[in-house]
Amino acid sequence: MKALTINNISKSYKKKAALKNISFEVDKGEIFGIIGPDGAGKTTLFRILTTLLLPDSGEIKVGNLDIVKDYKKIREIFGYMPGRFSLYHDLTVAENLEFFASVFSTTVEDNYDLIKDIYSHIEPFKKRKAGALSGGMKQKLALSCALIHKPQILYLDEPTTGVDPVSRKEFWQMLKNLHNQGITIIVSTPYMDEAVLCDRIALINNGEFLDIDTPENLIKKFPKKLYAVEGDNMPKLLKELRDNENVYSCYSFGDSCHITLKDETLPNNYKEITPTIEDYFILLLK
Amino acid sequence: MKEFLTFTKKEFIHIFRDTWTMMIILVLPLVMMVLFGYAVTTEIGNTNIGVLDYSKDEITKSIINRIQESEYFTLSNSFNSYQEIEPSFKASENSLVIVFGENFSENLLHLKKADIQIIADGSDPNSARTLVSYASNIIGTTLKDLNKAPVSSYEITPELKLLYNPLMKSSYNFVPGVMGFIIILVCAMMTSISIVREKEKGTMELLLASPTKPIIIIVSKVIPYFIIALINIITIFIVSYFIMGVPINGSLFWISTLCILYILVSLSLGILISTVADTQLMALVISAIILLMPSMLLSGMLFDIGSMPLILQGIAQAMPAKWFISAIRKLMIMGVDVRYVWSEFLALIIMLTVIIGISLRTFKKRME
Known part of the structure; x- marks a missing residue:
C-alpha cells in the first residue's frame, strides 16, 4: 500500500486555478x-x-x-512544518516543545529518542524564547515540534527557505536520518541543489506537475547536449547567442550561459556540460 | 483535560509575558476608577464664589456667611461694581457670582420682595445647574431660618430628594459604567486580538492541523480572560465599596450572576470578532468602533439614552453594556429584587445565545 495516493486534485481560489489535476503517489x-x-x-x-x-x-x-471523511484520524498521523516559522515567539524552546507534545496527547519524554538528534542542537538554549533564536535554530525547533508525536508522514513546506547554507546542509542530513527510521517525507523547496537529495521529485509550475521521477532519471531525460559559454559582458553575450540562428535555447546560469543547439552536428567550440535538474526544469517551461 | 490545562497555561504565559497586555487588563481598570472617581467628577466641592453686595446689610451678610460656611463654596471675590464680574469668570477666579440688589433687607421687610441674582458659567451647563441649585438652597434656608422669608398663607416649598443617591455622588453612576466598559475591553477586545494573533502568526494553522478539537482551542483561549475579567470586577467592587463608599444594596448572588452573564456575552463577542478579522489591527478596530466607543457613549454611562435621537436609542438597545449597566444600577444601588431586572437578564441571555450560535457556525475547522 502506498503511503499517499493523490488522484486528480484541483483547487481554485475564486476564479484563479491554484492546482490543476495533480496526481501522484508516494511510497x-x-x-x-x-x-x-x-x-x-x-x-x-x-x-x-x-x-x-x-x-x-x-x-x-x-x-x-480518505482525506475528507477521515480527516480527524489523518490529523493524528502527520507532522507539519508550515512555510513560515509558526511557533510561539514568546514561549521558550522547551515550552513550545512541551505544548506541541500535549497538543498531540503525548509527552516530550515518551518520544525523546525520535527528536534527540535534532533537539540536542538547541537543548542548550531551551530556556531561551523561540523568537530570539537564529533562523537555523528556529527551523530545528519547528522540526522537533512537528516530530514530537512520532508521525508517519512529515510535511515540510519550504523548510530551508531563509536558512543559512550550513544549517541547510545539517537539515538535510537530519531528513536522511528520519528517512532511515521509515518516516515518509514530503518536502517542497525552491532550491534545485536540494532536489537531488530526494528519492523522487515532482516539478511543479502554475499549479501543474510537469514531471515526476528520480533526480537521476530527470537529468537523463534532458534531450539535448548542453553547453556552457562564459563571457565578461553577460547581457551582450546573451543577445549575441540569441541572435545566433543555431541556438535553440539560451539563459544565464550563474556566471555563464547555458545553451542548447538546434543542430548539434554542426561544428562548434562550446564546452559541453552535464545538465542539472534546473536545466531540465527550464527546458520544460520553454 | 490535560490538554485543556496546557492550552490555558500557554494562554496565561502569553498574557503575563506581554507588558502591554498586562497594563491594559490590570492597570487600566484602576486608572479608570481613579479618573472617574477623582478627576472627572460632577460633584461640587470648594467652588470659588464671588459676591456683589449693593446693600451690605444684616441679611445679606448672614447669607454670605452661610455660603462661606458651607462645604461647597469658598468666597473668593467681593466686587464693587457689575463690570468686574465678567472678567472674573474669564480669569476663572470664580464659577458663581451672587448679586444682592439695593436695600435688600428693607425691601424684603416692607415690600416682601428683594432682588437677588445668581450668575453662573453656562459653558459648563452641568455644573452650572448644580451650583445654582446649591446656592439657591442655601439662600432659601438662610432666609427661612432668619424668618425673613416672604410669608404667604399658602407657602409651597418643593424639597428635592434624590432617592438612592441623596448626596448626588457621581461614583454611583460611573462604577457600573466602568465595569461595563472594562469587561468589554478585556473580554471582547483582548480575546479577539489574542485569537487573531494566532491566525496572523500562523500558529492557528498548526493547531487546526492537529487532532485537538477547535472548540477546545477556543474555550481554552477564552478561560484566562474570563478569570481576569472576574478579578477586574472584584477589584472594582472592592475599590468602590471600601474607598468610594458606593453601597452594595442588592443580593450579591444576583449581582455576581449578572456579572458572569455579561462576561460570557462579551467573550462570545470576542470570539465572533475573531472569526471575522484576519489581522490583529482589524480585530482592534472592529472592537473599538463597534463595541468600545458605543459602550462608553451609548450605554447610559455618560449620556442619558432617553434624550438621544431615535436611531441612537435603537443602537443603544443592541449594546450589551447598556443592559448590564442598567441592571447593575438597579441591583447594586437601588437594591431591587431580581424580578425587576428580568428584562435586562433576558436581553443578555438572548444576546449570548445568538452570538454563540453565529460564532459556532462561522468558526472553521479548516482554513477556508
Missing part, C-alpha cells in the same frame, strides 16, 4: 520533493494534504484513510 519511507518557483501552488498542495483546505475535486488517500 512508504520515501523522501518526495516538490520543486517549483514561488506561486507554483506548493503551499496550496500542502494545505490540502494537511486537511486545512478541501480540494475542489479529486481524491486523496493517506494509507487507506
Whole structure:
C-alpha cells in the first residue's frame, strides 16, 4: 500500500486555478520533493494534504484513510512544518516543545529518542524564547515540534527557505536520518541543489506537475547536449547567442550561459556540460 | 483535560509575558476608577464664589456667611461694581457670582420682595445647574431660618430628594459604567486580538492541523480572560465599596450572576470578532468602533439614552453594556429584587445565545 495516493486534485481560489489535476503517489519511507518557483501552488498542495483546505475535486488517500471523511484520524498521523516559522515567539524552546507534545496527547519524554538528534542542537538554549533564536535554530525547533508525536508522514513546506547554507546542509542530513527510521517525507523547496537529495521529485509550475521521477532519471531525460559559454559582458553575450540562428535555447546560469543547439552536428567550440535538474526544469517551461 | 490545562497555561504565559497586555487588563481598570472617581467628577466641592453686595446689610451678610460656611463654596471675590464680574469668570477666579440688589433687607421687610441674582458659567451647563441649585438652597434656608422669608398663607416649598443617591455622588453612576466598559475591553477586545494573533502568526494553522478539537482551542483561549475579567470586577467592587463608599444594596448572588452573564456575552463577542478579522489591527478596530466607543457613549454611562435621537436609542438597545449597566444600577444601588431586572437578564441571555450560535457556525475547522 502506498503511503499517499493523490488522484486528480484541483483547487481554485475564486476564479484563479491554484492546482490543476495533480496526481501522484508516494511510497512508504520515501523522501518526495516538490520543486517549483514561488506561486507554483506548493503551499496550496500542502494545505490540502494537511486537511486545512478541501480540494475542489479529486481524491486523496493517506494509507487507506480518505482525506475528507477521515480527516480527524489523518490529523493524528502527520507532522507539519508550515512555510513560515509558526511557533510561539514568546514561549521558550522547551515550552513550545512541551505544548506541541500535549497538543498531540503525548509527552516530550515518551518520544525523546525520535527528536534527540535534532533537539540536542538547541537543548542548550531551551530556556531561551523561540523568537530570539537564529533562523537555523528556529527551523530545528519547528522540526522537533512537528516530530514530537512520532508521525508517519512529515510535511515540510519550504523548510530551508531563509536558512543559512550550513544549517541547510545539517537539515538535510537530519531528513536522511528520519528517512532511515521509515518516516515518509514530503518536502517542497525552491532550491534545485536540494532536489537531488530526494528519492523522487515532482516539478511543479502554475499549479501543474510537469514531471515526476528520480533526480537521476530527470537529468537523463534532458534531450539535448548542453553547453556552457562564459563571457565578461553577460547581457551582450546573451543577445549575441540569441541572435545566433543555431541556438535553440539560451539563459544565464550563474556566471555563464547555458545553451542548447538546434543542430548539434554542426561544428562548434562550446564546452559541453552535464545538465542539472534546473536545466531540465527550464527546458520544460520553454 | 490535560490538554485543556496546557492550552490555558500557554494562554496565561502569553498574557503575563506581554507588558502591554498586562497594563491594559490590570492597570487600566484602576486608572479608570481613579479618573472617574477623582478627576472627572460632577460633584461640587470648594467652588470659588464671588459676591456683589449693593446693600451690605444684616441679611445679606448672614447669607454670605452661610455660603462661606458651607462645604461647597469658598468666597473668593467681593466686587464693587457689575463690570468686574465678567472678567472674573474669564480669569476663572470664580464659577458663581451672587448679586444682592439695593436695600435688600428693607425691601424684603416692607415690600416682601428683594432682588437677588445668581450668575453662573453656562459653558459648563452641568455644573452650572448644580451650583445654582446649591446656592439657591442655601439662600432659601438662610432666609427661612432668619424668618425673613416672604410669608404667604399658602407657602409651597418643593424639597428635592434624590432617592438612592441623596448626596448626588457621581461614583454611583460611573462604577457600573466602568465595569461595563472594562469587561468589554478585556473580554471582547483582548480575546479577539489574542485569537487573531494566532491566525496572523500562523500558529492557528498548526493547531487546526492537529487532532485537538477547535472548540477546545477556543474555550481554552477564552478561560484566562474570563478569570481576569472576574478579578477586574472584584477589584472594582472592592475599590468602590471600601474607598468610594458606593453601597452594595442588592443580593450579591444576583449581582455576581449578572456579572458572569455579561462576561460570557462579551467573550462570545470576542470570539465572533475573531472569526471575522484576519489581522490583529482589524480585530482592534472592529472592537473599538463597534463595541468600545458605543459602550462608553451609548450605554447610559455618560449620556442619558432617553434624550438621544431615535436611531441612537435603537443602537443603544443592541449594546450589551447598556443592559448590564442598567441592571447593575438597579441591583447594586437601588437594591431591587431580581424580578425587576428580568428584562435586562433576558436581553443578555438572548444576546449570548445568538452570538454563540453565529460564532459556532462561522468558526472553521479548516482554513477556508
